[in-house]
Amino acid sequence: MxxxxxxxxxxxxxxxxxxxxxxxxxxxxxxxxxxxxxxxxxxxxxxGLDAKKQDLHYDAIRKERVKRAFNQKNERKR
Incomplete structure (x- = not known):
């Protein structure tokens, strides 16, 4: 770009x-x-810059999924 x-x-x-x-x-x-x-x-x-961009994208998706999973788990314990 x-x-x-x-x-x-x-x-x-x-x-x-x-x-x-x-x-x-x-x-x-x-x-x-x-x-x-x-x-x-x-x-x-x-x-390898195209793969790096793709890895960063999927890593962000994974972090968001983990964050949501832990938030749901903590809400159930309360």
Whole structure:
């Protein structure tokens, strides 16, 4: 996402003709888009960042489930 937002902003500024972005080459936008594609399709998997995000997601779900289970158990004892 950190790569996509600047690309979209660059595209908007280029199309609107604002400041130096109006005179910037289209190759900057194309190059950034190609880099973002390569990053998300290949490098992220290579470095294991996609699995890390998935692990963090499932870990948060597990912690919430455990928290709910202990809260229910404590409420029954009262």
């Amino acid at each position: 950190i790569l996509i937002i600047p690309l979209v902003l660059f595209l908007i500024l280029k199309l609107a003709g604002i400041w130096v972005f109006a005179e910037a080459s289209w190759w900057w936008l194309v190059g950034g888009a190609v880099f973002a594609f390569v990053w998300f399709e290949f490098l992220e998997r290579l470095f």
